[in-house]
Amino acid sequence: EAGVTQFPSHSVIEKGQTVTLRCDPISGHDNLYWYRRVMGKEIKFLLHFVKESKQDESGMPNNRFLAERTGGTYSTLKVQPAELEDSGVYFCASSQGIGRGAYEQYFGPGTRLTVT
Amino acid sequence: AQSVTQLGSHVSVSEGALVLLRCNYSSSVPPYLFWYVQYPNQGLQLLLKYTSAATLVKGINGFEAEFKKSETSFHLTKPSAHMSDAAEYFCAVSLYNQGGKLIFGQGTELSVKP
Numbered sequence: 001e002a003g004v005t006q007f008p009s010h011s012v013i014e015k016g017q018t019v020t021l022r023c024d025p026i027s028g029h030d031n032l033y034w035y036r037r038v039m040g041k042e043i044k045f046l047l048h049f050v051k052e053s054k055q056d057e058s059g060m061p062n063n064r065f066l067a068e069r070t071g072g073t074y075s076t077l078k079v080q081p082a083e084l085e086d087s088g089v090y091f092c093a094s095s096q097g098i099g100r101g102a103y104e105q106y107f108g109p110g111t112r113l114t115v116t
Numbered sequence: 117a118q119s120v121t122q123l124g125s126h127v128s129v130s131e132g133a134l135v136l137l138r139c140n141y142s143s144s145v146p147p148y149l150f151w152y153v154q155y156p157n158q159g160l161q162l163l164l165k166y167t168s169a170a171t172l173v174k175g176i177n178g179f180e181a182e183f184k185k186s187e188t189s190f191h192l193t194k195p196s197a198h199m200s201d202a203a204e205y206f207c208a209v210s211l212y213n214q215g216g217k218l219i220f221g222q223g224t225e226l227s228v229k230p
Contacts, residue, residue, distance in 0.1 A: 002161065003159070014177050031215075031216060033216075033217065033218075035218070035220075041222070042120075042220045042221060042222045042223065043206065043218075043220040043223070045217045045218065046222070048216070048217055055215050056214070056215050056217060060216075087203075091159065091160070093160075095216060097216075104162050104214055105162075105216065105218065106159075106162075107147065107159035107160040107161070108159050109154075109158055109159045110158065110159060110215065
């Protein structure tokens with residue numbers, strides 16, 4: 001069974017440019033989460049999809065971030081325009097089940113984003 | 117709001133020594149608690165989780181953790197460290213009514229000396 005995959009693994013862009021990160025969850029997992037780790041800080045929740053619907057986007061920093069999940073399969077996270085403080089590692093995770101919070105989340109390797 | 121504190125951003129032990137990574141949480145309701153490990157260039161992998169069953173939880177690779185409600189702690193231990201245990205370890209909490217989102221501690225980098 002393939003795990004959670006993320007593309008690209010690294011991205012270096014200039015301030016003001018646009019970047020799109022992609023996450024492919026484990027097949028059949030309804031829940032998809034995005035997290036971010038800024039250097040030196042803890043991993044922080046960004047948002048949660050249940051199938052194609054946004055369940056919780058309370059962690060999204062601002063309206064420069066747009067997440068979508070087409071047909072309840074893969075998800076994209078677009079940053080437009082990118083700012084220096086957006087640099088960090090973006091993780092995607094997926095899990096089965098809906099509702100209770102005890103389901104194991106399977107994480108992808110992350111996308112390291114550097115904004116210069 | 118819930119939060120997680122991991123004491124020590126870096127911990128160094130000798131091979132064969134006890135590993136103790138500390139985690140304290142703050143939550144208004146009983147939480148679910150997790151320990152994840154991240155090896156270099158890999159995603160986070162679940163070591164173990166507490167979901168209100170047994171307070172002593174055994175995980176993979178010989179790790180275990182004990183939930184202590186009175187101390188609001190969930191420390192991770194392993195009796196004898198191996199070189200392969202060198203990684204970054206994350207404690208996390210989630211609440212049953214919040215869709216499973218994880219609140220993480222700052223992470224602890226474990227080094228194992230030969």
